Amino acid sequence: MIIEQLVNAIQIGSTYAVIAIAFTLLIGVLNLLNFAVGEVFMLGSFIGLTLLTLGLPIWLTLLLSMFLSGLICLVIYYFSFDLLKGSPELIPLVSTLGFSILLQNAAGLIWGTERQPFPESVSSQIINFGPIAVSPAQIVIFAVAIILMISLDRFIQKTRIGRGMRAVAENPNTANILGINSRWVIIVTFFASGMLAGASGILFSISYITVEPLIGFHVGIKAIAAMIVGGLGNIRGAIAGGFFIGFLEIMSMHFLGSQFRDIIVYALIFATLVAMPQGLMGVVQQEKGRI
Amino acid sequence: MLSSYQEGILIFLGINILLGWSVYLPLSTAQASIGNAGFMAIGAYISSYLTLNVGCPLFLAIILGGLTASLVGLLLGLPALRLRGIYLVMGTLAFGEMVRNIFLNWEFFGGAYGMRGMKGTSLLLVYFWVFFALFCFYILSRSRLRLTLDSIFDDEVVSQLTGTNIVKIKVGAFGFGALLAGIAGGLYAHYMRFIEPGNFSVLLSVYMLLFVIFGGMRTYWGAVLGAAVFTLVPEISRGLKDYRGVFFGGLIIAFMILRPKGLITRDLLKMIFYLPKKKDPLETN
Numbered sequence: 001m002i003i004e005q006l007v008n009a010i011q012i013g014s015t016y017a018v019i020a021i022a023f024t025l026l027i028g029v030l031n032l033l034n035f036a037v038g039e040v041f042m043l044g045s046f047i048g049l050t051l052l053t054l055g056l057p058i059w060l061t062l063l064l065s066m067f068l069s070g071l072i073c074l075v076i077y078y079f080s081f082d083l084l085k086g087s088p089e090l091i092p093l094v095s096t097l098g099f100s101i102l103l104q105n106a107a108g109l110i111w112g113t114e115r116q117p118f119p120e121s122v123s124s125q126i127i128n129f130g131p132i133a134v135s136p137a138q139i140v141i142f143a144v145a146i147i148l149m150i151s152l153d154r155f156i157q158k159t160r161i162g163r164g165m166r167a168v169a170e171n172p173n174t175a176n177i178l179g180i181n182s183r184w185v186i187i188v189t190f191f192a193s194g195m196l197a198g199a200s201g202i203l204f205s206i207s208y209i210t211v212e213p214l215i216g217f218h219v220g221i222k223a224i225a226a227m228i229v230g231g232l233g234n235i236r237g238a239i240a241g242g243f244f245i246g247f248l249e250i251m252s253m254h255f256l257g258s259q260f261r262d263i264i265v266y267a268l269i270f271a272t273l274v275a276m277p278q279g280l281m282g283v284v285q286q287e288k289g290r291i
Numbered sequence: 292m293l294s295s296y297q298e299g300i301l302i303f304l305g306i307n308i309l310l311g312w313s314v315y316l317p318l319s320t321a322q323a324s325i326g327n328a329g330f331m332a333i334g335a336y337i338s339s340y341l342t343l344n345v346g347c348p349l350f351l352a353i354i355l356g357g358l359t360a361s362l363v364g365l366l367l368g369l370p371a372l373r374l375r376g377i378y379l380v381m382g383t384l385a386f387g388e389m390v391r392n393i394f395l396n397w398e399f400f401g402g403a404y405g406m407r408g409m410k411g412t413s414l415l416l417v418y419f420w421v422f423f424a425l426f427c428f429y430i431l432s433r434s435r436l437r438l439t440l441d442s443i444f445d446d447e448v449v450s451q452l453t454g455t456n457i458v459k460i461k462v463g464a465f466g467f468g469a470l471l472a473g474i475a476g477g478l479y480a481h482y483m484r485f486i487e488p489g490n491f492s493v494l495l496s497v498y499m500l501l502f503v504i505f506g507g508m509r510t511y512w513g514a515v516l517g518a519a520v521f522t523l524v525p526e527i528s529r530g531l532k533d534y535r536g537v538f539f540g541g542l543i544i545a546f547m548i549l550r551p552k553g554l555i556t557r558d559l560l561k562m563i564f565y566l567p568k569k570k571d572p573l574e575t576n
Contacts, residue, residue, distance in 0.1 A: 033377040079544050087551045089376055090323055094504050095547040097497055102540025109533055217493075221388065224381060232378075259396045266392065269385035273378055274370040 003132055005250050011138045011207055013246025014145035019200035019219060020226035020238035021152065022193045028233030029169045029189045031089065036076050036096045037197050038220020039103035042213060044069040044198025045205045046111050049118055058121040062144070062202050069198025070191040072103075077190040100217075107213040115212040118205040141203045148199055149239055152192065156235070161188050169233070222249070225269045231279025241279070298414055302482055304522045305417035306475045311502035311514030312424055313472035318500075318508050320443045320457075320464045322371065323380050325496040326387030327472045330360040332394060332491035334473025335480035339406045342481070349411040353420075353477035357470045364469020368462035387496050395488040405487030412482035420474055428511040440464070472499075505546060507553030516554055 019041050026032045044065050051061040080095035122137040156162035164185040167175040176182050204219060205211050226245045230237025245265065252264045272279065293301070313327050338356030341347035347355070367386055374382045394400055431437055442450040443457055451457050480486045498521060506517025524539070531538050 027377070031377075033380065079548065083548045084551065087547075090504065091547055091551045093377065093380065094501065095544050097501070098540045098543030098547065100540070101543065102537050105534075105536025105540060109537065221384070224384075228381060259392075263389060263392045263396070266385040266389040270370075270382055270389065273382045273385075274373055277373070277378060 005254050006247075007132065007134055007138060009247040009250040010243065011141055011246075012249065013243035014142050015200050015204045015207065015242075016219070016222050016226050016246050017239045017242025018145050018148055018196050018203065019223040020230065020242045021149070021235055022196040022200065023220075023223050024227045024230070024233055024235055024238040025189055025193045025196070027227070028235065029165050030081070030186060031233075032081060032096075033093050034076065034080070034096045034193070035093070035220070036080075036099035036103060037073075037193065038216035038223070039100050039107075040069050040072050040076075040194050040197040040216075041201040041204070041219060041223075042107060042211070042216030043072055043103060044201030045118070045211045045215065046107055046201075047198070048202045048205060049111070049116065049211055052119045052121055058206075061121070062199060065202055066195040066198045069201070070194040073190045073194025073197070074187065076194075077187060081186070081190070104213050104216065111211075111213070113213055115210050118209045118211050120209055122206055124209075137206055141207055144199065144203060148196060152196070153235070155192075161185060165189055222265060225265050228269050228272050229279055234279060237279050293414075299482075300522065300526060301414055302412065302417050302478075304519060305414075305421045306479050306482075307502065307518035307522050308421055308515050309424060309471050309475035309478070310499045311506070311518040312428070312511060313468045313470075313475065314499045315503045315508065315511060315514045316468040316471070317461075317464045318503055319440045320461045321375075321447065322461060322465060323376075323500065324383040324465075324468070325380055325493065325500050326367075326383030326385070326390075327468065327499050328491040328493065328496040329387035329390035330364055330469040330472035331476035331479065331495070332390055332488070333360040333363055334476030335486050335491070336394060336400050336406065336476075337473075338477035339409045339480045339486060340400065342409055342411070343406065349481060350416070353474055353481075356477040357473035360473025360476065361466045361470035364472075365462055365466040367469075368465030371465060372458060372461055384493060384496075387491075387493055391488045391491050394491075401487075403488065405485060405490075406480070407485040409481045409486075410484055412478050417478050417482075420478065424471060425511075432511065436460075501543060504553060505543070507555035507559075509552070509557050510555055510560055512560065513553050513555045520554075 019037065022037050022040075023034070026034045026037070047065045047068050048061050051064055052058070056064070076096065076099050080092050080099060084092050084095060122140045124135040124137045126133045126135050156165055161184070164175065164180045164182070165188070167178065167180050168182050168185050168189075172182055175185075200219075200223075204215070222245055223242070226241035227238050228241070229244055230239070230241030245268075248264060248268070249261050253261050256264075310327065310331065313330065314324055317324055334353075334356035336356075337359045338349075338352040341352035341355055342349055367383075371379060371382060395403055400406060439450070439455055439460060442453070442455065443460060447457060476491075479490075483490075502517035502521055503514050504517070505513075505520060506515065507513030524542070525535060528535055528538060
């Protein structure tokens with residue numbers, strides 16, 4: 001029973017971790033809280049629904065949906081960031097709230113506001129490994145999440161643009177002086193954030209096999225919580241935070257009942273912000289660069 | 292005479308103006324909040340409980356509801372001092388949702404079913420509070436306190452160095468903002484005759500912030516205009532039907548690009564209200 005819950009926690013945690021990275025990338029590199037990431041997550045899921053209904057295989061659906069989500073994020077970049085350069089930090093934030101309202105309503109217009117079934121693309125037939133019962137869907141979700149995390153980490157640590165991202169995160173002006181094309185770096189950051197959000201949307205729908213326009217908001221808040229717990233702008237922290245929130249959610253549902261699930265998450269956000277603004281990870285790992 | 296439809300719009304306009312001010316006040320000390328629907332919910336629930344179950348007169352119930360909200364606001368204001376910018380935005384977001392979820396699970400206040408049967412909010416009562424608050428804001432704008440608020444908004448550290456007690460001012464701004472939201476909540480509950488936790492979602496808090504940002508966050512007239520636009524545009528744009536939300540989102544994005552300081556700025560007010568030779572008494576020489 002408890003092992004089953006742990007497997008569930010890892011499954012939902014890996015979804016949260018991926019979307020939390022999408023949030024934390026933008027905060028780490030640009031100090032921008034992009035509320036519309038939750039909506040990109042939702043659109044990724046809906047695009048996946050359409051592609052799967054067209055008969056595409058799941059791996060192609062995932063890739064295409066990630067690409068399109070990245071493009072949506074570039075639109076957000078242009079209107080909410082590029083055109084608003086130099087304004088106080090609240091203005092881009094409000095602009096992304098505008099995108100959040102716009103995209104949520106647009107999804108309602110295109111796909112309908114009702115909760116819709118998501119085609120079962122990966123079997124959820126339980127397989128027993130000794131005491132542990134896992135479905136292929138859960139294995140796929142976890143594997144895809146891990147692959148995304150590792151490739152992002154390699155990308156940031158090893159490639160030229162990744163180094164650029166770290167430099168811009170440190171100080172945009174110095175990065176420019178040192179010959180980094182910061183505009184290009186920022187565009188790639190937004191695209192990567194959109195791709196991760198879209199991928200997370202697909203992973204979420206594979207496990208819950210439903211989609212609706214409001215999931216972006218609900219999961220978005222969980223992702224923000226995961227990011228805060230891990231320390232803002234800290235990618236590894238966001239991963240740990242995602243699993244932590246997934247674990248906390250499943251455990252509070254299991255031991256206290258589902259009505260306490262959300263209260264605990266919100267209380268945790270507030271308490272962490274006030275008591276440990278560096279995130280719980282900040283205690284373990286002292287500042288080692290921002291992302 | 293006004294039809295009940297028109298009266299309804301005017302009542303909502305008044306409530307929205309109060310809500311806009313509830314965000315404007317903390318924002319004028321550089322504290323952005325998207326949790327004010329939580330304070331509104333507290334005011335709504337407490338005042339409803341008082342009129343329904345205690346038999347308290349409406350006017351008193353609304354004041355008590357507002358005071359309860361402001362007490363919570365003061366308590367929240369203290370830890371909020373540690374948070375700035377996007378951290379505070381996220382903290383207040385969590386607070387608002389926490390309040391909503393607590394009411395959702397609190398059977399004493401009806402849980403998910405909510406409370407029903409409140410009545411009595413009239414146009415007169417709403418605008419009594421609006422004009423009372425307007426009067427207070429007018430006094431505030433003529434006092435030294437406005438200079439203090441401005442100095443905190445511009446640079447908190449320098450303000451503190453010159454001897455301002457920023458703890459008192461920032462927490463106070465938070466508490467008074469909560470008071471306004473609580474009063475607006477009481478008025479709302481007794482107009483709607485029915486409240487449930489779903490009425491006080493994050494989206495409502497976001498709209499309150501938008502009133503202020505849209506109208507202009509450096510003067511109290513900004514929230515009035517913002518509330519007016521946000522109350523009337525959805526009514527006017529009824530013809531757009533399902534496209535309303537998309538239009539609305541687009542409008543916000545466009546305005547952040549075209550006029551990021553809001554519709555009413557202080558320069559604009561100066562241009563309208565002060566003759567060229569008359570000097571603004573608050574402008575330092």
